[in-house]
Amino acid sequence: MAQTNPGKDSQASEAKKLISLPTSRVRLIMKSSPDVSSINQDALFLTTKATELFVQHLALTSFNNGSGREANSLDYSDLAKTAEETDTFHFLTDILPKKILARDYLESLEQLQDEDTDF
Amino acid sequence: MDGDSSTTDASQLGITGEYMASGHYVLQPQDDDGEENMNDHEDGGTKENYREQDIYLPIANVARIMKNAVPQTGKIAKDAKECVQECVSEFISFITSEASERCHQEKRKTINGEDILFAMSTLGFDMYVDPLKLYLQKFREAMKGEKGIAGVAVGESLGEDLTEDSFTNQLPTGIITDGQQQNVMVYTTSYQQIPTVQQIQFS
Numbered sequence: 001m002a003q004t005n006p007g008k009d010s011q012a013s014e015a016k017k018l019i020s021l022p023t024s025r026v027r028l029i030m031k032s033s034p035d036v037s038s039i040n041q042d043a044l045f046l047t048t049k050a051t052e053l054f055v056q057h058l059a060l061t062s063f064n065n066g067s068g069r070e071a072n073s074l075d076y077s078d079l080a081k082t083a084e085e086t087d088t089f090h091f092l093t094d095i096l097p098k099k100i101l102a103r104d105y106l107e108s109l110e111q112l113q114d115e116d117t118d119f
Numbered sequence: 120m121d122g123d124s125s126t127t128d129a130s131q132l133g134i135t136g137e138y139m140a141s142g143h144y145v146l147q148p149q150d151d152d153g154e155e156n157m158n159d160h161e162d163g164g165t166k167e168n169y170r171e172q173d174i175y176l177p178i179a180n181v182a183r184i185m186k187n188a189v190p191q192t193g194k195i196a197k198d199a200k201e202c203v204q205e206c207v208s209e210f211i212s213f214i215t216s217e218a219s220e221r222c223h224q225e226k227r228k229t230i231n232g233e234d235i236l237f238a239m240s241t242l243g244f245d246m247y248v249d250p251l252k253l254y255l256q257k258f259r260e261a262m263k264g265e266k267g268i269a270g271v272a273v274g275e276s277l278g279e280d281l282t283e284d285s286f287t288n289q290l291p292t293g294i295i296t297d298g299q300q301q302n303v304m305v306y307t308t309s310y311q312q313i314p315t316v317q318q319i320q321f322s
Contacts (some may be wrong), residue, residue, distance in 0.1 A: 015261035018254060021180050029174050030215040030230075031210050037225065042232030042255060043218070044268075047211060049254050050239060053212050053247050055181060055203060056188040063189045074189060075196035079203065088243045091213055092206050 019048050026051065061086060175204045214238045 026048045030039055039047075062082040063074045075110065083092040181198045189195065217238035218230050232255060239247050 015258055018261065019256055021176055025174070025176050028123050029176075029211045032174060033212050033215045033219060036215060036230065038229045040229050040231045042259075043230045043235045045258050046232050046235045046251055046255060047214060048248050049251055050214065050235070050244070051176070051211060052184055052209055053250065054244075055184040055207060056261065058203060058206060059185040059188040059195075063193060066243060072190070072192060073194040073196065074185070074199050076198045076202050079199060079206070091242070093211060095205055095209055096202065 011052060017051065019045070021048050021051055023048050058082070061089070175208050178204050181207060213242060214244075217242055 021042055027039060027044055030036060030044070030047060058079070059074060062078040065082050065085070066074065067079040076096075079092075080096045080098045083089045083096045084098070178200055181204050182195070185195055185200065185203060214235060215230070215238075218234035221237055222228070222230050222234050236248050236251065239245060239251070
């Protein structure tokens with residue numbers, strides 16, 4: 001029997017206020033790991049909450065740690081630098097390779113060739 | 120353009136400086152769409168297959184959390200948001216597979232809260248553990264009146280036999296009877312009884 005008790009409803013919404021990410025999507029991502037069969041409610045909540053903490057942590061660390069290119073902003077290179085330099089975020093280095101513009105790379109190659117021809 | 124990391128050998132290229140510090144790099148397209156990861160070097164892990172599914176959390180949510188984390192006047196580039204979105208999925212997978220492993224080692228099938236906390240600790244996120252425990256307690260308190268939590272000894276059959284008169288507000292029936300809380304799973308676990316819980320009165 002569904003008890004539509006206002007006290008209970010506000011409890012549910014209280015619980016929902018604790019997190020700002022969709023747990024269903026978090027569960028989907030968790031399930032995409034190999035050999036994961038089931039996930040209990042606590043685990044789902046903790047993972048979702050931890051993810052929020054992670055976003056805050058990564059964003060703020062990268063923001064403060066920035067490449068110095070632009071103060072007061074956060075861009076991709078700040079994140080890549082943080083992944084490189086901070087142990088906690090080192091697991092991200094595979095998906096956050098440092099980028100270089102193609103033209104810069106080609107320039108470097110040219111310079112190298114020039115150097116080779118200077119005996 | 121080939122993002123082949125075999126060209127990252129500094130001695131071959133004679134390039135020093137920041138581009139080589141990371142050990143590998145990708146070529147960034149001129150128009151800088153930011154999110155394209157052209158680095159296709161395989162590390163041999165089975166996770167590579169699952170990453171192809173590209174399941175991410177909604178960028179609006181992620182962006183909001185980022186925005187609230189940095190100083191108010193700070194700016195966040197679009198490619199940074201997209202990138203964090205990807206990092207998040209990576210983080211979740213990272214924690215989950217560690218927790219899953221522990222679970223299997225102990226011959227259990229369901230990943231529980233302890234597994235997650237343990238994984239955090241092991242993987243260098245032990246600073247999250249204490250705040251998470253507090254949040255979990257709040258969550259349990261908020262949920263304890265909800266259907267589906269078996270924190271008190273009420274069996275499913277009892278939930279049907281007893282009339283409304285004999286209940287206080289907070290009755291866990293052990294049955295999810297409506298779709299209100301879509302993510303609640305029925306499970307039993309041992310809660311520590313929180314003193315302020317209203318006790319069920321059976322007449």
